[in-house]
Amino acid sequence: xxxxxxxxxxxxxxxxxxxxxxxxxxxxxxxxxxxxxxxxxxxxxxxxxxxxxxxxxxxxxxxxxxxxxxxxxxxxxxxxxxxxxxxxxxxxxxxxxxxxxxxxxxxxxxxxxxxxxxxxxxxxxxxxxxxxxxxxxxxxxxxxxxxxxxxxxxxxxxxxxxxxxxxxxxxxxxxxxxxxxxxxxxxxxxxxxxxxxxxxxxxxxxxxxxxxxxxxxxxxxxxxxxxxxxxxxxxxxxxxxxxxxxxxxxxxxxxxxxxxxxxxxxxxxxxxxxxxxxxxxxxxxxxxxxxxxxxxxxxxxxxxxxxxxxxxxxxxxxxxxxxxxxxxxxxxxxxxxxxxxxxxxxxxxxxxxxxxxxxxxxxxxxxx
Amino acid sequence: xxxxxxxxxxxxxxxxxxxxxxxxxxxxxxxxxxxxxxxxxxxxxxxxxxxxxxxxxxxxxxxxxxxxxxxxxxxxxxxxxxxxxxxxxxxxxxxxxxxxxxxxxxxxxxxxxxxxxxxxxxxxxxxxxxxxxxxxxxxxxxxxxxxxxxxxxxxxxxxxxxxxxxxxxxxxxxxxxxxxxxxxxxxxxxxxxxxxxxxxxxxxxxxxxxxxxxxxxxxxxxxxxxxxxxxxxxxxxxxxxxxxxxxxxxxxxxxxxxxxxxxxxxxxxxxxxxxxxxxxxxxxxxxxxxxxxxxxxxxxxxxxxxxxxxxxxxxxxxxxxxxxxxxxxxxxxxxxxxxxxxxxxxxxxxxxxxxxxxxxxxxxxxxxxxxxxxxxxxxxxxxxxxxxxxxxxxxxxxxxxxxxxxxxxxxxxx
Numbered sequence: 001x002x003x004x005x006x007x008x009x010x011x012x013x014x015x016x017x018x019x020x021x022x023x024x025x026x027x028x029x030x031x032x033x034x035x036x037x038x039x040x041x042x043x044x045x046x047x048x049x050x051x052x053x054x055x056x057x058x059x060x061x062x063x064x065x066x067x068x069x070x071x072x073x074x075x076x077x078x079x080x081x082x083x084x085x086x087x088x089x090x091x092x093x094x095x096x097x098x099x100x101x102x103x104x105x106x107x108x109x110x111x112x113x114x115x116x117x118x119x120x121x122x123x124x125x126x127x128x129x130x131x132x133x134x135x136x137x138x139x140x141x142x143x144x145x146x147x148x149x150x151x152x153x154x155x156x157x158x159x160x161x162x163x164x165x166x167x168x169x170x171x172x173x174x175x176x177x178x179x180x181x182x183x184x185x186x187x188x189x190x191x192x193x194x195x196x197x198x199x200x201x202x203x204x205x206x207x208x209x210x211x212x213x214x215x216x217x218x219x220x221x222x223x224x225x226x227x228x229x230x231x232x233x234x235x236x237x238x239x240x241x242x243x244x245x246x247x248x249x250x251x252x253x254x255x256x257x258x259x260x261x262x263x264x265x266x267x268x269x270x271x272x273x274x275x276x277x278x279x280x281x282x283x284x285x286x287x288x289x290x291x292x293x294x295x296x297x298x299x300x301x302x303x304x305x306x307x308x309x310x311x312x313x314x315x316x317x318x319x320x321x322x323x324x325x326x327x328x329x330x331x332x333x334x335x336x337x338x339x340x341x342x343x344x345x346x347x348x349x350x351x352x353x354x355x356x357x358x359x360x361x362x363x364x365x366x367x368x
Numbered sequence: 369x370x371x372x373x374x375x376x377x378x379x380x381x382x383x384x385x386x387x388x389x390x391x392x393x394x395x396x397x398x399x400x401x402x403x404x405x406x407x408x409x410x411x412x413x414x415x416x417x418x419x420x421x422x423x424x425x426x427x428x429x430x431x432x433x434x435x436x437x438x439x440x441x442x443x444x445x446x447x448x449x450x451x452x453x454x455x456x457x458x459x460x461x462x463x464x465x466x467x468x469x470x471x472x473x474x475x476x477x478x479x480x481x482x483x484x485x486x487x488x489x490x491x492x493x494x495x496x497x498x499x500x501x502x503x504x505x506x507x508x509x510x511x512x513x514x515x516x517x518x519x520x521x522x523x524x525x526x527x528x529x530x531x532x533x534x535x536x537x538x539x540x541x542x543x544x545x546x547x548x549x550x551x552x553x554x555x556x557x558x559x560x561x562x563x564x565x566x567x568x569x570x571x572x573x574x575x576x577x578x579x580x581x582x583x584x585x586x587x588x589x590x591x592x593x594x595x596x597x598x599x600x601x602x603x604x605x606x607x608x609x610x611x612x613x614x615x616x617x618x619x620x621x622x623x624x625x626x627x628x629x630x631x632x633x634x635x636x637x638x639x640x641x642x643x644x645x646x647x648x649x650x651x652x653x654x655x656x657x658x659x660x661x662x663x664x665x666x667x668x669x670x671x672x673x674x675x676x677x678x679x680x681x682x683x684x685x686x687x688x689x690x691x692x693x694x695x696x697x698x699x700x701x702x703x704x705x706x707x708x709x710x711x712x713x714x715x716x717x718x719x720x721x722x723x724x725x726x727x728x729x730x731x732x733x734x735x736x737x738x739x740x741x742x743x744x745x746x747x748x749x750x751x752x753x754x755x756x757x758x759x760x761x762x763x764x765x766x767x768x769x770x771x772x773x774x775x776x777x778x779x780x781x782x
Contacts, residue, residue, distance in 0.1 A: 009538060011538045011539070011542075017619060018619065019617065030542075033542075033546075033692055033693070120688060123688035123689060124607060124608070124610065124617075124688050124689025125607075125686070125687065125688040125689075126434070126607060126684060126685055127438060128434075128437055128438050128685050128686055131438040131439060131440065132438075132439070135439055191686070195687070195688070197608055197687055197688050197689075197690055198688055200690065200691075200694055201688060201689075201690065201691060201694075203766075210772035210774050211774060214774055226772070227769055227770065227771060227772045228771070228772045228774065229771040229772070250769045250771060251769055252766055252767045252768065252769040252770070253766075253767070257766075258769075348691055348692065348693065349542070349617055349618075349692075350611075350617055350689070350691045350692065351691065352617075353617050
């Protein structure tokens with residue numbers, strides 16, 4: 001049979017494109033609809049956060065971390081202040097640790113809601129599930145507003161605790177949210193989880209095997225979707241995670257559907273963690289007194305937490321001065337992009353978008 | 369066999385009026401062509417204006433409704449309930465710079481919007497709108513009305529390909545390649561759905577099809593309705609078949625390079641399609657202007673159109689999009705088979721009806737149609753159940769997740 005001679009076409013997807021979640025650029029070579037090659041190009045949102053940190057003192061850097069993963073700034077704050085505390089041996093009061101865990105788990109829910117909503121948007125669902133996700137995310141942002149007055153760039157945490165104690169009305173709103181949320185998740189699942197089109201689009205698409213995931217350093221929900229039971233909250237319990245019970249949801253095969261479903265189950269687990277924290281929390285101080293300029297002893301340290309997108313770590317070197325000598329961020333979004341080419345090659349245009357969407361990158365964190 | 373209905377407005381009556389007018393003024397019979405021309409211009413003027421205004425209100429309605437689905441408010445600033453929003457949008461688009469890319473194929477690029485809009489408008493010519501003021505309203509009682517629709521709608525794929533090819537943009541060409549493949553594929557199930565209607569009605573004229581529906585064809589052959597609806601949703605490339613535009617994938621698909629009034633025309637054609645499709649579906653399957661006597665037929669027609677439009681809108685606001693190969697597979701593997709099966713069913717039943725002398729003036733008797741409806745609904749439900757449980761679900765059973773042995777880190781116990 002004679003075949004028509006065809007040529008592969010190279011298309012620039014981005015940096016201005018509705019589905020690259022920011023200024024991400026992909027140079028994709030298509031053979032018809034099929035992807036034969038792909039090269040991610042990033043750096044369009046590079047603001048030099050790590051270099052800027054070298055000329056600020058340790059409290060000022062908290063605001064810089066807000067702007068990295070700007071949909072999960074609470075987790076960034078926690079990862080940073082934990083590193084500073086480890087570097088300069090600051091003890092954190094128990095109540096502050098509980099408040100930190102509650103706010104970080106709320107942030108995880110908010111971040112996963114965004115990931116789920118935008119994945120559905122990438123699937124072409126005309127923003128309806130996205131708006132439903134955003135509606136609930138707004139309630140979490142309202143809680144954050146009660147905590148610290150900000151909604152997105154929170155800067156709530158300080159080395160040695162949190163910036164202020166929770167206001168009274170926070171707990172009522174939190175309890176309402178906790179009791180409503182499982183019902184809301186059921187509603188969202190009834191719209192998405194059993195939808196025939198969602199299943200047809202996502203199952204088996206963008207497979208990432210467990211060996212491949214470990215080899216490429218992937219962490220977070222993407223790693224767990226590839227059936228690797230690895231969560232820093234269990235493997236290396238920080239704050240008060242050893243006092244609460246929760247499961248680590250894992251996927252069965254590591255396809256796009258698993259990545260979506262693991263996130264959904266993680267939201268339920270986060271609710272469980274928060275309600276246990278509400279039961280256990282006791283009144284007390286929320287911040288250890290620290291000097292105005294923190295001067296950690298000379299040395300270096302690395303500490304990491306399980307952020308919404310994976311292992312979020314800070315490596316800091318102190319020369320004894322008021323600002324770090326070096327501040328390196330292990331950004332999960334950036335490292336989770338490592339297996340992108342292997343995952344996408346061989347799939348079609350529409351799959352590219354949803355695979356990228358299921359990785360859930362935030363360009364502020366990828367480029368820093 | 370049927371008396372010629374008194375026409376509310378039609379090409380023929382207009383032409384006759386113009387002939388009398390020309391004779392009144394004093395021109396001779398040699399100016400007959402002028403009457404034809406004037407009648408044509410008047411009809412075009414009427415269709416274009418009515419449809420453009422209807423589409424404007426439809427876009428407002430769609431935006432408001434989708435906003436409600438999405439717990440938003442939707443446009444509510446311009447005019448009562450934001451009803452003047454579409455006019456403001458059009459005004460903005462007209463005032464925008466009308467750009468043509470340097471490398472574009474200029475004639476093709478310019479003609480594409482017109483080529484997309486014209487066939488959509490032309491379909492309205494043959495739609496019988498029912499009765500207004502005790503007069504039957506249609507523009508032309510073409511005796512091959514439905515064939516005209518099938519023929520005219522297939523121009524769409526050319527127009528979309530023109531837009532993509534003329535733009536010389538990679539996204540646009542990708543969108544229009546998808547469009548060409550998809551629209552041509554879906555014309556076949558659409559034609560199969562129409563064929564089953566023709567078997568029952570025994571005529572190609574739209575008025576005859578309406579008259580033969582003493583029981584609505586959606587009740588008589590639900591499978592044919594589903595096939596036709598799915599195919600026509602794809603024909604106008606709306607969710608879940610909106611591969612041509614695929615906002616999240618291709619930016620904007622075939623109309624990426626368009627701006628200004630050209631984009632407005634493309635947009636108009638795109639949003640006119642649901643109205644036209646609803647009119648065709650109402651005529652073919654929902655009994656056209658049939659209804660209870662307390663309201664005129666025209667109102668019933670509009671109500672049914674509204675319900676169809678709302679259904680399409682509902683789909684659009686909830687469902688994600690299928691992948692291109694899944695869409696093609698759905699056309700060729702599912703709809704094609706269902707359409708053929710439906711024709712087979714209807715043909716067998718029609719032959720049986722002839723055996724039992726149930727055919728009356730080329731159409732079936734009401735009693736026989738009711739029996740057919742009962743039988744066909746049972747068969748349709750059975751087919752859907754078989755497809756859902758045997759073909760569909762099996763693929764989606766997920767294995768129970770087991771932790772990978774590669775990195776368990778002793779986390780199994782808790």
